Amino acid sequence: MNSLTHCPAPAKLNLFLHVTGRRPDGYHLLQTAFVLIDRADTLDFTLRDDEAIRRVTDVPGVPEEQDLIVRAARLLQQEVLRRTGALPPGVDIAIDKILPMGGGLGGGSSDAATTLMALNRLWDAGLTQQELMDLGLPLGADIPFFIFGETAFAEGVGEALRPVAVPARWYVVIEPGVQVPTASIFTSEHLTRNTPPVIMSDFSRHYADSQDGRQFGRNDLQQVATRLFPPVAEAVEWLAAHGDARMTGSGACVFCAFHSEPEADAVLQQIPSIWKGWKARTLEKHPLLRRFAGN
The missing domain is CATH 3.30.70.890 (GHMP kinase, C-terminal domain)
Structure with missing residues (x-):
């Protein structure tokens, strides 16, 4: 397998969001319920012959080096190197971006989560779901939820997740x-x-x-x-x-x-x-x- 195409990065909604406190390090303590919805960005991943990570689609207002997609891919690439002693091949990443930035829908975090999930499969890296969630957390507090991948009651800074049932809407x-x-x-x-x-x-x-x-x-x-x-x-x-x-x-x-x-x-x-x-x-x-x- 040298590519994974049409990989969705769905949006989320916060059904409620309460701020319950603040940690000494400045991070806010939250309670929320996340639900996934069927509107999504779409990403394509194609392995390269070298070790470079490249975003091949222009995203206005988001330089490639700052894009969570690129940062997530490089983070996982280094984790694979740490575990195996070998750097996995680079990848070209294309994105059809429809979720708005600064919209509260988690678009950037969802894109990063899809990147981690897809490359874990494409590189045969073997990280568990929890390991991917832990890897993604420093990049964004919402990333673990998207890797968790189902309706969740969340606490902490948003990373302590439990599945919860809500009616379909x-x-x-x-x-x-x-x-x-x-x-x-x-x-x-x-x-x-x-x-x-x-x-x-x-x-x-x-x-x-x-x-x-x-x-x-x-x-x-x-x-x-x-x-x-x-x-x-x-x-x-x-x-x-x-x-x-x-x-x-x-x-x-x-x-x-x-x-x-x-x-x-x-x-x-x-x-x-x-x-x-x-x-x-x-x-x-x-x-x-x-x-x-x-x-």
Whole structure:
């Protein structure tokens, strides 16, 4: 095998996101629930005759050396060298990028996770799922979730993951047209960091008992993002007229859950033309995990 093509890097939504504290090193303590959805970037990997890692697609605003895709590939390449004493061949990486940057959908982290999963297979590196999660964590707190690859209740800085069941839903997602830098949210004086911790059974019970489409908890980062970025506030206000709308991650994208595709379509048709809107549905498992399990 010298290539792996059409490898999806799906987006995620944070069904809720609470900031419960802050560690001495400055990292924030979180509780959240991640769900994968079926809108994704797509990556292709082709082995080279040398040892170079190359991104062969231009990504505006993201220099190759700073791209998490390239950094993840080089990190795994060095890990293979450490374990085996031999450097695996280089790789050309192409990407069809559709997930917006600074959108709270985890696009960059998902791209990096797909890179680690695909190259682990392509190089026959033999790292376990947990080893890949541990390897990816220093690059981004969301990367372990994408490698975990299923709906998860997360704690710590987002790396302590447990599987959790939620009902399948359709989602309408609005891109408000701004990029929200994560750092600007977490360093804001307006961010609250003392939401009382919840237990996973509280979250699960909410979805077992709720029949009205209401989401659990809230997104503590939303109040900061809407203050700093008015288009996010406008998108939340508009979508809230159709259901329990909220921001995902640190923003900027805003979403609302619906029980059926026709309900999502009806709202999608009404979205003002100043915004980009789309629909997606829940993924039970990362497509690469299903694909590799079949090989």
